[in-house]
Amino acid sequence: MAVILAVNAGSSSVKVSVFTAEKGGTPSQVAEAQVSGLTAPPAVLRYARGDASVIPHREVGDAVNDQRSAFATILDALIADPDLPVIRRREDVSIICHRIVHGGDFAKPQLIVDHTYSHLEALNDLAPLHNANSLGIIRQCCDWLPHARNVACFDTQFHATIPRHIRTYPIDQAIARSNRLRKYGFHGLSYSFIARSVARHLGRPLRETSIIALHLGSGASACAIRGGRSWDTSMGLTPLAGLPGATRSGSVDPSLVFHYASDVGKLSPASTRDLHISRAEEILNKEAGWKALTGTTDFGKIAAAAAAAAGRSRKRAPEGAENRIAAEEEEVEEEEHDNDEDTRNKRLAFDLFVDRISGFIGSYYVTLRGQVDALVFAGGIGEKSDLLRSAVVDQVSCLGFRLDEEANGAGGGRQENGKEPIVWDIGKEGITPRVLVCKTDEQFEMARLCAEGEEFW
Numbered sequence: 001m002a003v004i005l006a007v008n009a010g011s012s013s014v015k016v017s018v019f020t021a022e023k024g025g026t027p028s029q030v031a032e033a034q035v036s037g038l039t040a041p042p043a044v045l046r047y048a049r050g051d052a053s054v055i056p057h058r059e060v061g062d063a064v065n066d067q068r069s070a071f072a073t074i075l076d077a078l079i080a081d082p083d084l085p086v087i088r089r090r091e092d093v094s095i096i097c098h099r100i101v102h103g104g105d106f107a108k109p110q111l112i113v114d115h116t117y118s119h120l121e122a123l124n125d126l127a128p129l130h131n132a133n134s135l136g137i138i139r140q141c142c143d144w145l146p147h148a149r150n151v152a153c154f155d156t157q158f159h160a161t162i163p164r165h166i167r168t169y170p171i172d173q174a175i176a177r178s179n180r181l182r183k184y185g186f187h188g189l190s191y192s193f194i195a196r197s198v199a200r201h202l203g204r205p206l207r208e209t210s211i212i213a214l215h216l217g218s219g220a221s222a223c224a225i226r227g228g229r230s231w232d233t234s235m236g237l238t239p240l241a242g243l244p245g246a247t248r249s250g251s252v253d254p255s256l257v258f259h260y261a262s263d264v265g266k267l268s269p270a271s272t273r274d275l276h277i278s279r280a281e282e283i284l285n286k287e288a289g290w291k292a293l294t295g296t297t298d299f300g301k302i303a304a305a306a307a308a309a310a311g312r313s314r315k316r317a318p319e320g321a322e323n324r325i326a327a328e329e330e331e332v333e334e335e336e337h338d339n340d341e342d343t344r345n346k347r348l349a350f351d352l353f354v355d356r357i358s359g360f361i362g363s364y365y366v367t368l369r370g371q372v373d374a375l376v377f378a379g380g381i382g383e384k385s386d387l388l389r390s391a392v393v394d395q396v397s398c399l400g401f402r403l404d405e406e407a408n409g410a411g412g413g414r415q416e417n418g419k420e421p422i423v424w425d426i427g428k429e430g431i432t433p434r435v436l437v438c439k440t441d442e443q444f445e446m447a448r449l450c451a452e453g454e455e456f457w
């Protein structure tokens with residue numbers, strides 16, 4: 001039996017799960033810790049061992065302000081826990097798998113040795129909020145846990161099946177080939193987990209399961225999954241394209257940035273030895289999204305402001321599409337007279353997100369030719385914001401999606417054998433396609449890939 005540590009460095013969080021596994025077997029999770037809110041300080045540490053919440057919520061202070069310090073905090077918490085017998089000493093960890101957002105053309109997880117590391121370093125600039133942070137954590141692991149093998153697992157791997165006419169950008173193809181400019185797609189570890197979990201939930205073979213999945217976290221994306229495989233996704237060459245996020249603009253007219261400021265082609269002063277970032281990339285990746293529109297990167301706060309507004313309009317228009325349209329018109333008027341700028345900005349961000357998400361659902365419904373088993377919400381926002389789910393499903397109801405509002409508002413699925421479900425149904429009874437929520441688990445997906453990969457043992 002081996003102890004596997006799975007490390008997921010997202011743009012606003014670091015999540016680490018501890019698994020035990022046999023070679024080729026299914027990993028079993030024994031503990032899970034995360035530091036979240038790195039872009040909305042103070043960051044918060046949470047740590048659970050099995051069903052026991054060891055640290056339910058601890059603000060970790062200003063010193064924990066990036067992915068490396070977050071990882072150090074988590075490792076300390078794991079090693080300090082006397083009731084985590086599988087990690088008594090650092091030497092007990094055999095394999096550490098790392099989520100690497102941009103894996104370029106790597107088609108499967110890689111053992112990290114010198115040449116893989118330098119290959120990955122060359123990809124840093126293509127995922128400016130992620131890759132360099134993950135490589136920093138890999139260096140920490142090499143220093144602090146030198147006995148362990150490090151394995152890189154890639155967000156891009158799941159999207160290797162996107163057909164050529166979808167992954168190609170309409171630019172000079174000689175340059176596209178030599179510079180490897182194409183749609184790569186991200187959140188693939190999450191989508192792979194979602195596809196398997198939803199297929200199991202629906203009782204269908206994975207190869208016969210087609211869904212529209214939404215991973216909505218600090219970075220947000222949509223994915224059309226056809227017969228269990230990625231057919232299209234909203235992120236592109238980098239994780240900037242597609243939906244807006246906490247600090248990312250998502251897709252805008254590419255010319256916009258040249259009209260935004262005059263120095264956009266220059267290297268940003270924030271560039272480091274490991275990461276070269278132009279002002280243009282910095283503006284669109286770090287100074288846009290919810291932060292630019294509302295001043296906060298916490299979508300919970302944005303949804304709460306929208307919830308208050310929705311409460312007001314629900315009072316005016318209890319039911320029916322006509323009433324809803326009238327209420328929306330009234331809302332526009334009300335919005336214009338709303339002198340609380342902060343609330344107005346948050347409502348704008350919320351409505352804009354609903355609009356962009358619905359656009360992808362419509363597009364993917366068509367690209368999948370209407371053969372859709374379910375619409376699936378996942379990621380921090382997708383799992384927790386019933387209001388966002390309700391607004392999105394309402395907007396796309398013309399495609400046949402219907403919500404059971406009570407199930408949607410219940411805050412998690414019904415327990416099965418005393419356990420929280422991984423997938424729960426929030427769709428109206430008797431209607432297809434289904435509407436589901438999936439508690440995605442990128443760490444489990446990585447541990448599964450590692451347990452399967454004989455070369456890592």
Ligand SMILES: Nc1ncnc2c1ncn2[C@@H]1O[C@H](COP(=O)(O)OP(=O)(O)O)[C@@H](O)[C@H]1O
Nearest residue numbers: 010012013217218219298299300380381384385
């Ligand atoms: N109750 C909530 N309602 C809406 N959004 C929430 C809620 N709780 C957390 N979030 C949002 O979830 C996002 C974090 O999602 P997550 O997938 O964990 O992030 P990351 O992209 O760092 O992996 C943050 O934008 C946070 O504001």
Ligand SMILES: CC(=O)OP(=O)(O)O
Nearest residue numbers: 010011186217219239
């Ligand atoms: C790819 C990406 O944006 O990841 P995350 O949402 O974890 O930041």
Ligand SMILES: [Mg+2]
Nearest residue numbers: 010011217218
């Ligand atoms: Mg994430």
